[in-house]
Amino acid sequence: MKHGKQYRKSFEKLDISKVYGIQEGVDIAKAMAFAKFDETLDVSVKLNVKKSHSVRETFVLPHRFAVEKRVLVFAKDEKAKEAEEAGASVVGAEDLVEKIKGGWLEFDVCVATPDMMRGVGTLGPILGRRGLMPNPKTRTVTMDIKETVGELKQGRIEFRADKGGVVHLPVGKVSMESSKVRDNIEAFISELSRKRPADVKGNFIKSINLSSTMGPGLKLKNKEEN
Structure with missing residues (x-):
């Protein structure tokens, strides 16, 4: 896939060999955002689950960023x-x-x-x-x-694992304070960890990625690997 000039310039700020801590990762993702609108920050988590597993939950993020629902x-x-x-x-x-x-x-x-x-x-x-x-x-x-x-x-939201065992969730806006986005990510990961099926062996969370709407993605540290 061919990317535009702004994307390539943004990508230069990223160390693709690095796995970032949540706070640093949020700061980098915000710095790489280049769109003229307030981009959404999204987390995608790859889980170690079988097709028979159901990973689904609703919860409230610590810091709301979406328009109040009707x-x-x-x-x-x-x-x-x-x-x-x-x-x-x-x-x-x-x-x-x-x-x-x-x-x-x-x-x-x-x-x-x-x-x-x-x-x-x-x-x-x-x-x-x-x-x-x-x-x-x-x-x-x-x-x-x-x-x-x-x-x-x-702002209660729902998350669920797709057929590939990946859970996607918007966790904030580029305009938000980094600490609030970090809090939302940590709350999401914690809530997700609570849904670990009893028969899962090894790490439940395989990888965590963060990206803005238009910007490149980066890897976040997974506490299960520590």
Whole structure:
């Protein structure tokens, strides 16, 4: 793949033979960013997992950097009131199901109480292909509406390993303080380590890479190898 002049100039700042500590790696990745927009910093982690393993979790990064999500909640009565008090952008029941069937999709994430899932399930063809369907595995089908809405507004995110055993996660912006990006990376790695399957032998984390949206990637130190 042929890269442009700015990419090649940026690449000169990188020592490809070096594995960087998190703080230094963040500083280098930020220094290599060259786009005119505020690039996102992404971490990709290669795991030692089998196809039968499921590595998936939701959690809140210490420092939010994305725009606050518009949270929609399917709930009735007291739970609907709880959602409104927690700051949900939209709250409704069957009326909201019909509104979405009519083409309205002005929200970023959906939460539903279990009793609403019969109606919400009919939205599968609409919400499913957009990754918006409430799901117990992502803790978006729940009776704990207050905590869930609060976490989502704070930036709760989901990570999961792809078919190749790699987990990708945005951890900050180039404009953020390096220490905050470092905190986010450390929190992500710690949370990921907790998902280690019991039958994994050897290192669970095989490699960690960091890059900005347009810049070259660099390797970060893996504590499991120390």
